[in-house]
Amino acid sequence: MTEHYGSWLYAVTRQAGATFSERLTGVAGEPLHAIEESGLVAVAGSVPLSSFGDEALRRNFEDLDWLGAVARAHDAVVDAVSRAGPAVPLRLATVYLDDERVRLVLQHRKDDFARVLDRVAGRTEWGVKVVFDPARLREPEVAAAGGGTRPGAAYLQRRRTELAARDREERFAVEQAEKIHSALSALAVEARRHRPQSPRLSGNAKPMILNAAYLVDDEATREFTRAVAEQDGGHAAIQLQLTGPWPPYSFSSLEEPAP
């Protein structure tokens, strides 16, 4: 049976005549090639549809090791391309039947791509995750408070205190997340909140209260990272984690941003 191939897209840039290091290969270990059309260049690789076609991908994506390896390989190409100049990353698993169809898409969406390329040029995405440690907020136990004689009353009192404390913690967490997000957004051109990662996924037992991405002017990088460090030192119960620099994954929607 002959193997069929599709065109896996990594990123779209304006770097005409793009060449790639031979060591840089794609998700299937394939060499990369450039598809040029309408002043745009799509960086693509030919991948076997037996592994990267519709049905195969649905199956393979259930395999975490496979997904992890493919995600990292995709990112390695996107990262290399975006380090060379403004680039718009494609979402994982954007596979066309052939390069001709990719050309048509570049033709049809050239204005949209141009707009996004202009928006991300000279800017970098940074990730900030904020975790909250309630234990560092808790006041010393007020166990003796209202120490009634009846055990039932004491229990109710303790329970009320606990509930009030949890309430306070939740309010504090929301306030901190808003405060940090607005302080960092003020230094960014655009900001986007991802869903906070569950403690099981993040590997951190403390709850994540903010998982955000910021598109920052390259000249403002130092100012931004300093602001992150400052927020990190702001309160003992709050910890910030900076990730990046990222290709502008979180800011590459072709749709107009909501006003």
Add this chain to the structure above:
Amino acid sequence: MSEPVPLSEPVPLSEPDRPIALVDLLDRVLGGGVVITGEITLSIADVDLVRISLRSLLASVTALEPRS
């Protein structure tokens, strides 16, 4: 399962560079990037792959946990 998946290696503030935690990467490659529909063999937008991947991620994390 061979190697445990590096879930979240905290990136210290002083060293804002790679390596990358897989969860952070998946947030972006599955939740960001340009989505084009039509004339395509598969786009992540067609299937709820985010949920699928997170499910397998969760299952794997659970398997790695010493006790729960």
